[in-house]
Amino acid sequence: MNQVRVRMKVRRRRLLSALIQTMMAACLALIFSSRFARAEELTFKVLAFYSTGVEPDHVKTAKDALAFYNDLAAKHNFILDTTIDWNKLNESDLKPYRLILWLNNLSQTPEQRAAFEKYMEHGGGWIGFHVAAYNDKDTHWPWFVQFLGGAVFYTNNWPVLPAKLTIDDRMHPVTKGLPATYEAPANEWYLWKPSPRLNKDVHVLLTLDPSNYPIGKKDIIAEGDLPVVWTNTKYRMLYINMGHGLMVYGDPTQNTLFENAILWLGTDK
Ligand code: ZN
Numbered sequence: 001m002n003q004v005r006v007r008m009k010v011r012r013r014r015l016l017s018a019l020i021q022t023m024m025a026a027c028l029a030l031i032f033s034s035r036f037a038r039a040e041e042l043t044f045k046v047l048a049f050y051s052t053g054v055e056p057d058h059v060k061t062a063k064d065a066l067a068f069y070n071d072l073a074a075k076h077n078f079i080l081d082t083t084i085d086w087n088k089l090n091e092s093d094l095k096p097y098r099l100i101l102w103l104n105n106l107s108q109t110p111e112q113r114a115a116f117e118k119y120m121e122h123g124g125g126w127i128g129f130h131v132a133a134y135n136d137k138d139t140h141w142p143w144f145v146q147f148l149g150g151a152v153f154y155t156n157n158w159p160v161l162p163a164k165l166t167i168d169d170r171m172h173p174v175t176k177g178l179p180a181t182y183e184a185p186a187n188e189w190y191l192w193k194p195s196p197r198l199n200k201d202v203h204v205l206l207t208l209d210p211s212n213y214p215i216g217k218k219d220i221i222a223e224g225d226l227p228v229v230w231t232n233t234k235y236r237m238l239y240i241n242m243g244h245g246l247m248v249y250g251d252p253t254q255n256t257l258f259e260n261a262i263l264w265l266g267t268d269k
Contacts, residue, residue, distance in 0.1 A: 043077055043079070044078050044079070044267065045078070045079045045096050045097045045098060046073070046097060046099045046100070046262065047083065047093075047094070047097045047099075048080060048103055049082075049083055049089070049100060049101065049102050049103065050065075050083075050084060050102075050103040051104055054104055055104075057160075057245075058130065058131055058243065059104065060246070061104065062104040062129075064248060065101075065129065065248075065249060068258065069101070069258075069262065072258075076263060078262075078266055086112055087109075087111075089107050089112040089115045089116050090111070090115045091115055091118060091119075094115065094119045094124065098124075098125055098265075098266055099124075099126070099262070099265045100124065100125065101126075101127050101128075101129070102129065103132070103243065104131055104132065104243060105131065106132050106133070106134065106144075113141060117143050117147075120147065120235050120237065125265040126236070126237045126265075127237070127238045127239075127240060127265060128237070128238075128239050129241075130187075130241055130243025130244055131243065131244075132239075133148050133190075134153050134190075135148070135151075135152055135153060136152065136153050147232060147235060148196060148239060149201065149202035149230065150194050150198065151192035151195070151196040151227075151239075153190060153192060154190075154192055154193035154224075155221060156188050156189060156191065156219060157189050157215045157216030157219055157220065157221050158188065159186075159217060160186040160187055160188050160244055161186050161189075161216065162183055162184060162185055162186045163187070163208055163212045164183055164208075164209040165181060165184045166206065166208075166209045167179070167181065167182075167205065167206055168207055169205055172203070173263070173264040173268075174205055174238065174257065174260045174264050175257065176256075176260050177256050177260070178253060178256060178257060179253065181209060184242070184251065184254055185247035185248055185254060186247060186248075187241065187242050187243070187245045188244040189215065190241055191221050191224050192227070193224075195224070196239075197225055197230075201234050202227075202230050202231070202232050202233070203231050203233055204229070206228040206230075207226060207228060208226035210223075228241045228242075236265055236268065237265075238261055238265060240257075
C-alpha cells in the first residue's frame, strides 16, 4: 500500500514539474514573440537627401550623418535609402517614405518644391539639418518660410564652436533622456530673424543658452533668441540646426536627440 502511495506521489511530482516547465517555455515564447513583434512594428522607410557639390564641411557632416543613421536603421529595424538626386522629390518617388531627411541642402527647382509641399501637406515627415532650412531674400519660397514657422536666416558664428544648449521641453519624445542642459559639440549656429519662437504653432525644443554670448571669433553672435531645434506643429517636421562640425555625431547625449528624432517621426500616429 505504502509503495503505491510513494509511486503516485512521484508521478504527481513529475507531472507538476512537467507542467511548470511547459508554462515557463510558453512564457519565454511569449516574451520573445512580443519583442519580435515590437521590432517588426517599427519598420518604416526613410529617404535621406544630400548633396556632394556643396560646402566641403557640409558634405563631411552629411556623410557622418549617413553612417550614424545607417547603424540606427539596423538597430531599430527601419529602412534607410539615400540619394543625391533631388529630382526624387516627386510624388511617386516619395510615396513609400514616411520620413525624408535633408542633410545639407534643400530643393531648388519649382517642381521639387511643389512635390515637397504636397508631400508635407499630406502627412509626410521631414527632418531638416543645418543649411537645409537656409533661406533669405533671394530664396523666393514663401511656403517654406511659413513651414519653418517664419524663420529667416539672419547670421551665424564663425568658426564652429561648442555651445551650452538648454532643453526647453524635456517631456517631448525628441528630448527623452536628455539632461536639462548639455555642452553640444562644435557647430555653426544659426540665428533666425524673426525667431520661430514667436509663431504660436512652433514648439521650440532646444535653445542656445545665452551664457554662450558672445559666440564666434571672425563672425560673432552677441545676443538674441537662438532656437536650435524646433517643430512647426502644423506639420510632421523637425528642424535641427546641427550639421557643421567634425564631432556633430560624436557626442552620446546629442546622438540620443538624433535617434529620438528619427523614431518620433518614423513611428508617430
Ligand atoms: Zn554650415
